[in-house]
Amino acid sequence: MRKFIEKMRKKGLVVDVKEPCSPDDMKAAQMAAATDKILFFHNIGGARAVMNLTADRHALSLALGIDEKNLVKKLADATFDGKIVNDGKLAMKKPDLSRIPVMHFFPKDAGNYFTAGVVFSKWDGVENASIHRMLVLDDTRVAARLVEGRHTYVMHKKALVCGERLPVAMVIGAHPAVTFASCTRVPTGKELAYAAELLGGTIHVKECSNGVLVPADAEIVLEGYIGPDVTDEGPFVDITGTYDPVRRQPVIEFTGMYTKPDFIYHSILPGGDEHKVLMGCPYEPKIYRAVAGVTEVKNVVLTKGGCGYLHAVIQIKKSTQGDGKNAIMAAFAAHTSLKHVVVVDEDIDPTDPYDVEYAIATRVSGDRDIMVITGVRGSSLDPCQKEDGTNVKIGVDATMVLGHEDEFRRATW
Structure with a gap:
């Protein structure tokens, strides 16, 4: 992610926000809504953060290394056969979500939400990756919106039937190719392989203590489990810019945390341009293949x-x-x-x-x-x-x- 940010900076596509901000005052959200450029916050809640990482098709094409005019056709030809290289175990410390500048976006939101966290989950030898919004409950727990019928939801239900918790790891601050792959409907368990393909053929991963594999260069990794506990989640602004209702959703309890010493937190504005790009562009190759x-x-x-x-x-x-x-x-x-x-x-x-x-x-x-x-x-x-x-x-x-x-x-x- 850092290399991509610097690439965009050289093209004049990064806005540095040096004045201190709070993750709670919604100013960051308002700034992100006003531009398609990358916003790099040097001090938001005492940490660094980035928004609008891929807020238009041009940025996405630069991130994936594909000419913008050929983007959809190239993605439609994907083979999902990238190589995954395991670099060993990832050392974890005690989780503390208060160290991360998790943002509050709109006045009626239920609280502070992770919006760019890629959730890697593993069950019965299959690993999935997808983005879920997550409401911070305290320093170690979040409420995750698991859409009914999607892979994480199904894996969680299977784990509960077996009397077990679903092992997961949330990754924040990975290369945009990883984020894009996690938003794409791919063959079962092929998100990491697809990310590797988009990155040129190979991705290096680390293994969490619960067995879940995550990208080795991630800025932040939180490992834990989704058990039987549920709580209220919402209201929260979704892709249409309107409020999603309150639902009873599963709780993720984090048991370990890794951060780079000078980590960069990634946040996506709900209903903003980056949200729209990551919701829509992954479907374009699927539609392309169908129409073809x-x-x-x-x-x-x-x-x-x-x-x-x-x-x-x-x-x-x-x-x-x-x-x-x-x-x-x-x-x-x-x-x-x-x-x-x-x-x-x-x-x-x-x-x-x-x-x-x-x-x-x-x-x-x-x-x-x-x-x-x-x-x-x-x-x-x-x-x-x-x-x-x-x-x-x-x-x-x-x-x-x-x-x-x-x-x-x-x-x-």
Whole structure:
């Protein structure tokens, strides 16, 4: 992570915040919301911290070493076969969360939350990695939001059925490739291998005393267990910028802690640009592969205006008139949380909202090009979700009519 920060600093993409800040006054959150650049806090609660590490596609492409124009296609070709090198045991000390500048973001949040902690968990020989928001309860415990049906949730339930606790380790301050891999739907247990692939082929890890493997260069590692205890978690702002409700969630009890002597804490602004990038970009390769099965796909973008999660713009090269609608259906199947999909031609930049709106304005006939699908599963994060868990999805085919391209194509010099 440090090497990446310095790389971005040389490009003028780091803002140094040298005046002292408090993790409790929400000023850091307000500053992060006002810029896409990396914010490097030199003194927040007596420690160093970073926000907006990968708050736009350009930063993500620099972190992964992939040209921005080819980002989605390259990620769609992943093989998840990186090499994991075990460098031995990681020495731990007594945990003390008060040493870490865990931030309070919005007035109605339940408290101070870890938002960039990658939780590595291990059960029955399989290790998973994913990000979970965690409410600090005291110096050794947090309440973790484990989304129902996701891998950590399933592993935890299996451990409880066996009368055991799930061993975990939370990593804060890893290379962005590790964070990105943990946010991506990969084959079971392949997050570390995927991170290794993104890093050039190899990742070095250390083993915690509970058997969980973590990246060797992490700034902070907290090891512990998720047992049967639950407590209230929330309210908390999620990806849509609205408050998520209070739920009964599992408690993680930390039993060990490692930090670099001069550690840099990483925090993600809830509902901010980095949150949107990490929510949306990992789904783009999955959608790309699905659409490639029905037509020639050029690019996929989950837009910031769509919370990085609910809206997709798909760029295709049509060969038949129905390709646009086929692309829409493939996208909805690949990412069930999608709410609205717009399909555009090769001459439209899917990353440019102006260009996309132009395509909708000049190439869409409502009775012919708009699909409305009712009574389908949507995202639990969408405030419009109905009481029965269903929602309405809309697909917009904003492509030119085949054989009539000259009537739609823009004049150029």
